[in-house]
Amino acid sequence: MTNTRSIWAVVPAAGVGKRMQAERPKQYLELAGKTVLEHTLTRLLQAEIFTAISVAISIEDPYWSELTISKNEHVLTAPGGKERSDSVFSALQAISGRASEKDWVLVHDAARPCITAADIRLLIGSLQDDEIGGILALSSHDTLKNVEGGRIVGTLDRVHIWRALTPQMFRYGQLKQALEASAGNPAVTDEASALELLGFQPKIVEGRPDNIKITRPEDLPLAQFYLEQQQ
Ligand code: CTP
Numbered sequence: 001m002t003n004t005r006s007i008w009a010v011v012p013a014a015g016v017g018k019r020m021q022a023e024r025p026k027q028y029l030e031l032a033g034k035t036v037l038e039h040t041l042t043r044l045l046q047a048e049i050f051t052a053i054s055v056a057i058s059i060e061d062p063y064w065s066e067l068t069i070s071k072n073e074h075v076l077t078a079p080g081g082k083e084r085s086d087s088v089f090s091a092l093q094a095i096s097g098r099a100s101e102k103d104w105v106l107v108h109d110a111a112r113p114c115i116t117a118a119d120i121r122l123l124i125g126s127l128q129d130d131e132i133g134g135i136l137a138l139s140s141h142d143t144l145k146n147v148e149g150g151r152i153v154g155t156l157d158r159v160h161i162w163r164a165l166t167p168q169m170f171r172y173g174q175l176k177q178a179l180e181a182s183a184g185n186p187a188v189t190d191e192a193s194a195l196e197l198l199g200f201q202p203k204i205v206e207g208r209p210d211n212i213k214i215t216r217p218e219d220l221p222l223a224q225f226y227l228e229q230q231q
């Protein structure tokens, strides 16, 4: 990592975890003695790359201030928003006085605690000289079908299909601009799609398959297994 520009992390952690059907938002469920969010932030801190980590937290969240990590000098708190993209935008606003337009920002889901320092370094190393930026992604092993009304109407060409993971890495100014331009657009479910709408083509960097997003109940033991495997 040769250049001296600041690199920032943004962590949207203001979701309710509806699909998880737990008694609290999934980022506060426990995995091997720590909450999912603590695992995620610890992994980002351990990478020793980020000037600060801006975390979006719901204003109704009673759990965050109880965690020691919320007081870490490299961790900032921003108010969460209605959609994930609103939370990301808010976390970007929180560093507006410190971040420069051309600084890189890595946006990483709170719900992906198995992120490795190796993947973070791979992403940054692959993109730091890029004009646009890009994302960690996975190719698909399964054959993928186009389905209408419960019937297959076609098979997708797998070569062109990738699954978008996080972190997603873009320039501070450009990312803010793209999120502003696409505000309220339900098609914008990640940062890359906001950039795509402006006509940019973010780069794909192949990530590790254990960087799963905890989404449904069965994902929690799987994440625990991966965390143990990675030790
Ligand atoms: N997120 C956020 N603000 C929102 C919605 C989501 O910061 N308004 C965050 C979540 O906390 C999570 C990440 O975005 O870390 C990815 O979103 P997702 O997996 O969809 O989490 P939830 O929205 O909480 O889950 P669900 O969609 O099942 O309700």
Ligand code: MG
Pocket (backbone or CB within 6 Å): 015
């Ligand atoms: Mg969601």
